[in-house]
Amino acid sequence: MEYPAHSPRKFLGMLQQYRETQLLFAGISLKVFDFLTQDTPAEKIASLSGYDERNLTLFLNSLAAIGLLEKNNHQFRNTPETELFLNQSSPYYLGEYLTFWNQMTGLDQVEELVRLGPDPAILKQNQGKELFDFSKLARLTGVEVRTGRVQSFLCAAAQFVEPTAPLRILDLGGGSGMMAIEFVRQFPSASGVIFEQPGVADVPEEFVAEGHLEHRLSILRGDFMTDPIGDNYDLIIASGILDFASANLNELTAKMAQALTPSGYLYLVSHRVSDDYLSPKESIVGWLSSHLAGLDILQTRSNIELALTSAGFRKMEIKPLDGAIQNLMGEFYTVAK
Numbered sequence: 001m002e003y004p005a006h007s008p009r010k011f012l013g014m015l016q017q018y019r020e021t022q023l024l025f026a027g028i029s030l031k032v033f034d035f036l037t038q039d040t041p042a043e044k045i046a047s048l049s050g051y052d053e054r055n056l057t058l059f060l061n062s063l064a065a066i067g068l069l070e071k072n073n074h075q076f077r078n079t080p081e082t083e084l085f086l087n088q089s090s091p092y093y094l095g096e097y098l099t100f101w102n103q104m105t106g107l108d109q110v111e112e113l114v115r116l117g118p119d120p121a122i123l124k125q126n127q128g129k130e131l132f133d134f135s136k137l138a139r140l141t142g143v144e145v146r147t148g149r150v151q152s153f154l155c156a157a158a159q160f161v162e163p164t165a166p167l168r169i170l171d172l173g174g175g176s177g178m179m180a181i182e183f184v185r186q187f188p189s190a191s192g193v194i195f196e197q198p199g200v201a202d203v204p205e206e207f208v209a210e211g212h213l214e215h216r217l218s219i220l221r222g223d224f225m226t227d228p229i230g231d232n233y234d235l236i237i238a239s240g241i242l243d244f245a246s247a248n249l250n251e252l253t254a255k256m257a258q259a260l261t262p263s264g265y266l267y268l269v270s271h272r273v274s275d276d277y278l279s280p281k282e283s284i285v286g287w288l289s290s291h292l293a294g295l296d297i298l299q300t301r302s303n304i305e306l307a308l309t310s311a312g313f314r315k316m317e318i319k320p321l322d323g324a325i326q327n328l329m330g331e332f333y334t335v336a337k
């Protein structure tokens with residue numbers, strides 16, 4: 001009998017990862033993490049929640065086994081990360097965001113779409129805004145963006161922006177608008193505009209009002225491909241938007257260059273996709289469901305670099321960041337005019 005030269009470990013590991021993901025979403029849906037700020041026995045959670053004590057104990061054991069809970073002396077409690085991101089009473093609760101993102105990028109239809117092909121209407125329009133619920137995404141990213149993306153942006157900006165500089169900023173396709181909101185909080189003389197499509201713009205408008213920042217941030221509604229985006233900006237934030245320029249990437253980068261002052265900066269967050277569309281795997285897999293549905297919008301890193309260069313942008317050197325925000329930073333560019 002010949003034995004195989006390779007191990008199936010990888011496939012079994014993927015199966016285990018899938019089970020752990022199911023446990024995570026069951027925990028979010030059952031809201032068990034809300035009961036586990038302190039060491040608590042399973043029977044107490046069962047009596048508070050009305051869940052079956054036997055099966056709840058088994059479930060909590062599994063959550064502890066995969067590192068979402070700690071267990072000591074028959075009592076369970078959240079790990080620090082679970083308490084921060086999965087307990088609904090935390091200001092950084094991400095349960096709803098994770099659930100939405102799981103639905104938005106879910107692959108339940110993958111087999112059918114591979115067999116039958118994309119939706120002809122989506123294929124023809126190739127418009128992300130037709131497929132995604134950007135309004136809900138904007139609402140939910142209001143929290144997510146403050147779990148790392150905003151901090152990395154502000155830390156990087158602080159390397160060259162004077163604390164009291166009276167910068168005029170544009171958050172283009174700003175979604176929640178939280179990048180701009182947190183920027184003007186950090187830089188007290190800054191002010192500017194959050195540009196969003198009309199169906200989404202109410203969300204950043206509400207966040208701006210909640211922060212009492214209406215005198216420093218206004219909302220501009222429109223389509224950034226076809227409508228004016230304003231001008232004389234000292235900083236444009238372009239976070240996660242270039243993919244929605246589809247075949248008109250050069251037009252959008254030229255429009256951004258035009259809208260900046262000669263000493264202005266661009267802050268760009270993109271997926272840095274390789275030419276062979278193999279990396280980063282999170283973006284390739286994350287976009288798969290929408291690409292299978294008919295979109296074809298993911299821009300490669302080299303396409304983006306080409307479009308930026310031809311619009312006159314030059315990349316700046318920024319010191320890398322470490323800690324929890326390591327590797328989250330986008331890129332800063334200056335513009336030659």
Ligand SMILES: C[S@@+](CC[C@H](N)C(=O)[O-])C[C@H]1O[C@@H](n2cnc3c(N)ncnc32)[C@H](O)[C@@H]1O
Nearest residue numbers: 134173174175196197200223224225239240244
């Ligand atoms: C992936 S989200 C990024 C949101 C935000 N910049 C962030 O980093 O969290 C892309 C955003 O671009 C907006 N968008 C897409 N196409 C647009 C268009 N043609 N005009 C205006 N906004 C657009 C969407 O509404 C959405 O809020």
